[in-house]
Amino acid sequence: LAKTTQPVSMDSYEGQEVNITCSHNNIATNDYITWYQQFPSQGPRFIIQGYKTKVTNEVASLFIPADRKSSTLSLPRVSLSDTAVYYCLVGLGGGADGLTFGKGTHLIIQP
Amino acid sequence: AAGVIQSPRHLIKEKRETATLKCYPIPRHDTVYWYQQGPGQDPQFLISFYEKMQSDKGSIPDRFSAQQFSDYHSELNMSSLELGDSALYFCASSLGRGSWDTQYFGPGTRLTVL
Numbered sequence: 001l002a003k004t005t006q007p008v009s010m011d012s013y014e015g016q017e018v019n020i021t022c023s024h025n026n027i028a029t030n031d032y033i034t035w036y037q038q039f040p041s042q043g044p045r046f047i048i049q050g051y052k053t054k055v056t057n058e059v060a061s062l063f064i065p066a067d068r069k070s071s072t073l074s075l076p077r078v079s080l081s082d083t084a085v086y087y088c089l090v091g092l093g094g095g096a097d098g099l100t101f102g103k104g105t106h107l108i109i110q111p
Numbered sequence: 112a113a114g115v116i117q118s119p120r121h122l123i124k125e126k127r128e129t130a131t132l133k134c135y136p137i138p139r140h141d142t143v144y145w146y147q148q149g150p151g152q153d154p155q156f157l158i159s160f161y162e163k164m165q166s167d168k169g170s171i172p173d174r175f176s177a178q179q180f181s182d183y184h185s186e187l188n189m190s191s192l193e194l195g196d197s198a199l200y201f202c203a204s205s206l207g208r209g210s211w212d213t214q215y216f217g218p219g220t221r222l223t224v225l
Contacts, residue, residue, distance in 0.1 A: 041219065042216075043201045043218065044201075094208055095167070095208045096144075096161040096166035096167055096205070096208045097167045098158075099144075099146075099203075101153040101155070101156075
């Protein structure tokens with residue numbers, strides 16, 4: 001599995017756009033990039049997944065450059081409720097494989 | 112929509128005791144995953160089952176065992192409990208051998224070992 005590196009923590013304010021970058025230099029050809037969100041004392045929740053270029057859903061956007069050695073999760077107009085830990089996962093997944101969580105990014109949104 | 116159900120939600124045990132955690136997957140989901148999250152730690156995958164057979168194995172201690180039953184619910188059995196076993200235990204489920212975007216997590220069981 002590709003090793004991922006994310007910032008330990010980030011701060012922002014309500015209404016701002018937040019970008020969290022994840023480095024994954026040894027990503028394999030077939031690997032997908034998946035982001036999960038976890039609120040305190042709750043189970044992780046899937047946010048978005050992508051393979052290349054850009055993916056957008058109702059919650060976030062995921063930007064992946066051509067070399068795929070990094071990816072950026074973009075949260076538009078954050079609110080206090082977006083305060084959570086965000087995990088970047090890189091791998092093929094499937095086959096009932098467990099998720100491999102690395103060190104996530106603790107995002108704190110202030111008023 | 113129905114979610115993953117875990118019971119009990121809280122459990123307090125003494126060292127060297129045993130504990131059993133239960134997980135009821137989302138209806139029609141046939142794959143169950145167990146994760147452990149210690150205080151201030153990231154979730155660690157323990158074990159998964161697909162169609163009642165063990166599918167993937169992570170960092171599950173030998174003192175722990177798990178199984179999936181015919182109704183697809185799963186139980187995590189923990190013996191000779193240690194203080195370090197105090198953690199949140201999450202169960203997740205998916206339909207088939209899902210990919211990483213289709214695991215739905217339950218609310219967790221908080222185990223405290225005294």
